[in-house]
Amino acid sequence: MTLNSNKLLFLIILISSSLVTLSATNWLGMWMGLEMNLMSFIPLISKSKSKKSSQAMMIYFLSQSIGSITLLFSVLINSLVFLYPIMINELTTILIMISIMIKVGAAPFHFWLPEMMTNLNWPECMLLMTWQKVAPLTVLSNMMPNNWFLYFSVTLSAIVGGVGGLNQTSLRKILAYSSINHLSWMMMFMSMNTCWYKYLIIYSTLIIMICILMKKKNAFFINQLISNSPSMMEKFTYTILLLSIGGLPPFLGFLPKWMVIQSMINSHMYLLMVFLMLLSLLTLFYYLRMMASYILSYSTTNKWITYKTPNKFMLSMFLLINLTLPVFMMTGFF
Numbered sequence: 001m002t003l004n005s006n007k008l009l010f011l012i013i014l015i016s017s018s019l020v021t022l023s024a025t026n027w028l029g030m031w032m033g034l035e036m037n038l039m040s041f042i043p044l045i046s047k048s049k050s051k052k053s054s055q056a057m058m059i060y061f062l063s064q065s066i067g068s069i070t071l072l073f074s075v076l077i078n079s080l081v082f083l084y085p086i087m088i089n090e091l092t093t094i095l096i097m098i099s100i101m102i103k104v105g106a107a108p109f110h111f112w113l114p115e116m117m118t119n120l121n122w123p124e125c126m127l128l129m130t131w132q133k134v135a136p137l138t139v140l141s142n143m144m145p146n147n148w149f150l151y152f153s154v155t156l157s158a159i160v161g162g163v164g165g166l167n168q169t170s171l172r173k174i175l176a177y178s179s180i181n182h183l184s185w186m187m188m189f190m191s192m193n194t195c196w197y198k199y200l201i202i203y204s205t206l207i208i209m210i211c212i213l214m215k216k217k218n219a220f221f222i223n224q225l226i227s228n229s230p231s232m233m234e235k236f237t238y239t240i241l242l243l244s245i246g247g248l249p250p251f252l253g254f255l256p257k258w259m260v261i262q263s264m265i266n267s268h269m270y271l272l273m274v275f276l277m278l279l280s281l282l283t284l285f286y287y288l289r290m291m292a293s294y295i296l297s298y299s300t301t302n303k304w305i306t307y308k309t310p311n312k313f314m315l316s317m318f319l320l321i322n323l324t325l326p327v328f329m330m331t332g333f334f
Helices: 005-023 027-045 051-077 090-104 112-118 122-129 131-142 148-164 171-192 196-217 232-246 254-266 270-296 312-322 325-331
Strands: none
Touching: 005 027, 005 131, 027 051, 027 122, 027 131, 051 090, 051 112, 090 131, 090 148, 112 122, 112 171, 122 131, 122 171, 122 196, 131 171, 131 196, 148 171, 148 270, 171 196, 171 254, 171 270, 196 232, 196 254, 196 312, 232 270, 232 312, 254 270, 254 325
């Protein structure tokens, strides 16, 4: 994503539109922010004479438009929404939740996300998996969701995110399914606690680091990870980063999951908690698939492969960030 003046303008609109949604006090204000967000993200992923980019734009536009229409319809269908937000009946609540889940790519409305991710470059994937989740999830948390439909979507997202990535070779699809799995944890946290944004912040930090490394390596498929010749430092960083986002205990990625587990224990949701943890292990399995060939291969390289080595400072920063779990424990982050 080359950042010329046009792209910079749309990036500013993208950020400010999410802030409009965050600060809105009524449903129409939130809808307007989401609509601006949609219209500013499409030019960011557009590239002239690129079939993949056009396909991604169409998939994104259609899925987000359906979400926006459903949101607007569900808000306008019930005139009481504007008078007394407490009096929203269950049908309207579920319709609004469906519209947000379409926008954010939660199961069972997730089909557009992996398809679209395959057609994007790493910077755009990074935006889609991090900043684009902020506004819709804020709208969802404003509803204080705690009904059967949310738990249904959480369960389904965990299954889809865990099972969907098992048979994939595309790194972008694997990260898309991983994103759906993390979304189930975020929505679960949202139903019990107002601190769900902490999960999103840590998850976004890890995803940004992974996308930066993948862009540096110019890797889009699992078999492309073997052919480069990284230093030992880079192997360590890459391994720890993937274990961290898989949620393995000594690393930072375990902290948000720990927070959710603690909240679920306090809410006596033991069965759902065990279910989410088991499906989270599946995501860890496909991260191990990504790592195995990379760690075990000898440092050999083909002459024709162009490869930019990430600098030592960046790698050491990534390592340090992933090893900050004990610091957060001591400072009482959660």
